[in-house]
Amino acid sequence: MTKAFVVGHPIKHSRSPLIHGYWLQVHDLDGSYERIDVEPVNFGDFLRSFGERGYTGGNVTIPHKEAAFAGVDRRTERAERLGAVNTLWIQDGLLWGDNTDVLGFIVHLDQSLGTGWEQSVDNVMVLGAGGAARAVVAGLQDRPLGRILVANRTLSKAESLVHDLEGGAVRLEAMDWDRIGEALAGCQLVVNTTSLGMAGQPPLSIDLHTMPDDAAVADIVYVPLKTPLLAAAEARGLRTVDGLGMLLHQAAPGFERWFGVRPQVTPELRALIVADIEGRI
Numbered sequence: 278m279t280k281a282f283v284v285g286h287p288i289k290h291s292r293s294p295l296i297h298g299y300w301l302q303v304h305d306l307d308g309s310y311e312r313i314d315v316e317p318v319n320f321g322d323f324l325r326s327f328g329e330r331g332y333t334g335g336n337v338t339i340p341h342k343e344a345a346f347a348g349v350d351r352r353t354e355r356a357e358r359l360g361a362v363n364t365l366w367i368q369d370g371l372l373w374g375d376n377t378d379v380l381g382f383i384v385h386l387d388q389s390l391g392t393g394w395e396q397s398v399d400n401v402m403v404l405g406a407g408g409a410a411r412a413v414v415a416g417l418q419d420r421p422l423g424r425i426l427v428a429n430r431t432l433s434k435a436e437s438l439v440h441d442l443e444g445g446a447v448r449l450e451a452m453d454w455d456r457i458g459e460a461l462a463g464c465q466l467v468v469n470t471t472s473l474g475m476a477g478q479p480p481l482s483i484d485l486h487t488m489p490d491d492a493a494v495a496d497i498v499y500v501p502l503k504t505p506l507l508a509a510a511e512a513r514g515l516r517t518v519d520g521l522g523m524l525l526h527q528a529a530p531g532f533e534r535w536f537g538v539r540p541q542v543t544p545e546l547r548a549l550i551v552a553d554i555e556g557r558i
């Protein structure tokens with residue numbers, strides 16, 4: 278039997294076991310995917326011993342993504358760029374790390390807005406400068422955009438993000454949080470990567486009225502599925518992209534590495550996770 282895991286601290290709220298469990302069942306595979314709670318002080322030992330304990334690999338979540346980056350033997354180019362690892366596997370005796378959040382975000386954006394959406398987008402605003410913002414910016418940087426503005430409550434963190442990721446063809450600029458309102462008028466896409474709008478957090482209150490009529494609004498927060506930001510965008514008649522697709526699509530590459538089958542993100546899987554988010558299962 279092939280065994281995989283998601284490791285974090287705390288870990289009991291992770292939806293990854295539901296996603297991978299669904300795929301194991303659909304593909305009738307002899308495998309398992311477990312939650313493992315590991316405190317930061319023990320993470321190094323865990324990283325070095327999971328292979329001996331019979332695991333093929335797994336996902337890494339908060340707060341271990343940077344420690345996983347530091348502890349692997351080899352990293353994909355994507356992980357190298359971001360300084361964080363969320364997917365682990367062993368290959369030819371070496372411990373490998375990838376970051377699939379980048380792919381998860383951009384695949385879902387393409388599916389939601391339609392391939393070629395970049396043709397009508399020059400400026401994108403990314404709100405937030407945490408770990409998820411790095412994955413979002415890295416995904417957007419691969420597209421022929423004019424400029425990515427990164428606005429964060431703590432400006433120095435936006436500046437560090439820009440410093441660490443700049444270098445491609447797309448211009449990156451850190452921006453003061455107070456200037457969001459005026460800058461939105463020139464943006465065709467805005468992406469929330471802050472935790473604002475998440476259940477239990479205050480909403481993200483920004484005025485979308487100055488945005489062009491054909492603009493799109495994406496939120497990577499997925500609890501609730503329709504955040505106050507997405508509801509405001511809908512009311513304004515803008516296109517919206519929710520956060521659940523990113524979560525589902527980031528899971529697929531890991532599943533393929535561990536279990537050897539490329540899984541699909543189907544409407545049925547999405548409905549299962551939505552039911553879980555809404556407390557119906």
Ligand SMILES: NC(=O)c1ccc[n+]([C@@H]2O[C@H](COP(=O)([O-])OP(=O)(O)OC[C@H]3O[C@@H](n4cnc5c(N)ncnc54)[C@H](OP(=O)(O)O)[C@@H]3O)[C@@H](O)[C@H]2O)c1
Nearest residue numbers: 405406407408409410430431434470471472497520523524
């Ligand atoms: N859909 C997905 O698959 C997916 C994947 C990863 C993460 N996420 C979601 O994305 C969100 C961020 O995750 P993360 O890992 O990037 O977290 P993180 O590293 O802790 O970053 C949090 C970000 O939110 C900002 N923030 C927090 N409270 C704020 C407030 N009151 N006002 C303004 N900004 C505030 C922080 O700004 P400061 O720097 O000023 O503190 C920072 O930019 C979470 O809700 C997470 O669930 C979704």
